[in-house]
Every structure is written in structure tokens, then in C-alpha cells.
Amino acid sequence: MKKESFKSHEDLVVFQLAFNTAMKIFELSQKFPVEEKYSLTDQLRRSSRSVCANLAEAWRKRRYKAAFIAKLSDCEAEAAETQVWIKFAVKCSYINIEQGRELYKTYNQVLKGLVNMINNPNQWIIGE
Template identity: 75%
Template sequence: MGKEPIKSHEDLEVYKMAFDVAMRIFDLSKKFPAAEKYSLTDQIRRSSRSVCANLAEAWRKRRYEAAFIAKLNDCESEAAETQTWLKFAVKCDYLNVEIGRELYGTYNRVLGMLVTIIKNPSPWLIKH
């Protein structure tokens, strides 16, 4: 059987990967110290979720190439920001190195997929 057609942003592999890793970060961040509640914990949760939210917005902006790419660039920025927070979480001993590397690597894959779409948006755009 062939692949199912993509009907929504939730069908995109990049969205599924970003959503799953954001949920994993949410679960892991529950163990971060209370002192980090309004800083690292909130920031890493916000940026990881924002990748997904911006993908949803990008999907709905496919009529306009520039708007679509701009939203995908926002996804890229949020994914890179999440990688930065992951590094802080590891350095502060809130995450072990192996888990930090695994999550960071997942965001590298997310970034790679985003860049691929950004470089060739045509197949994704809604034709007028």
C-alpha cells in the first residue's frame, strides 16, 4: 500500500516527530527543580510546543509561499531554541547526557525536514 495522502499538518512526519518530542520534554521537565518553574521549565516547554503550533500555522498559509516559508522559519527558530534549552538542562544536571543527546538529535532531524521543505516549498503550496 502507498502512503496515505496528507490532509492536515498532523499527517506530516515532521509534525508527528516534533509533537512526540515536545511531549517527552514535558514529561521529563516535570522533574526539573521548582526554582526553574518560571524560567527553564516554562521556556523549554513553550519553545518545543511552538514548533508544532507554527507548523499548524504554516500549513494553513500554503496559499502564499512567502507566508508559508516565514512560518516554517519560525518553526526552525523554535526548534533551535529548544536545543539550547536542552543544553542548559543537561549542564544543570536536570537531564542526563544520553537523554539530552537523543532529544537534541531528534531536533536535528526536525530541523533537517524543515529545511528540506523550505528549500522546495512548491509541492506543499496550494495552487490558485
């Protein structure tokens, strides 16, 4: 797809995947124990949502290659952090292994998309 066909960050498959997975995490985390509310639950929700928020910011910084890449790197870091929290949620038996694997696998897809954007920024930069 050419960059002209993308009107917003919401048109990106990687954004849609990250957003839908963050919502799945929200749904699953509603069943976490109350004592995890301000720790694991909060961290997992926060990092998964940050992937989406940072991607929206990166999209708006496409005029500046370095800023675009830096924001995408923030997305990448948040996605990797989310994978760590997913592993904790599985180890603590808050989500089952199959759910954890599916979430983890999805974040691998998100990471793949982000790394592709980071490695090929000129496809996305505007004004060049």
C-alpha cells in the same frame, strides 16, 4: 508522497516527531526543580510546543508561498531554541547526557525536515 495525500499538518512526519518530542520534554521537565518553573522549564516547554504550533500555522498558509516559508522559518528558529534549552537542562543536571543527546538528535531531524520544506516549498503550496 504527494501533497494530496496529506490532509492535515498532523500527517507530516516532521510534525509527529516534533509533537512526540515536545511531549517527552514535558514529561522530563516535570522533574525539574521548582525554582526553574518560570524559567528553564517554561522556556523549554514553550519553544518545543511552538515548533508544532507554528507548523500548524504554516500548513494553513500554504496558499501564500512567502507566508508559508516565513512560518516554517519560525518553526526552524523554535527548534534551534529548544536545542539550546536542552543543553542548559543537561548542564544543570536536570536531564542526563544520554537523554539530552537523544532530544538534541531528534531536533536535528526536525530541523532537517523543516529545512527541506523551506527549500522545496512548491511541493507544498496549494493553488499553484
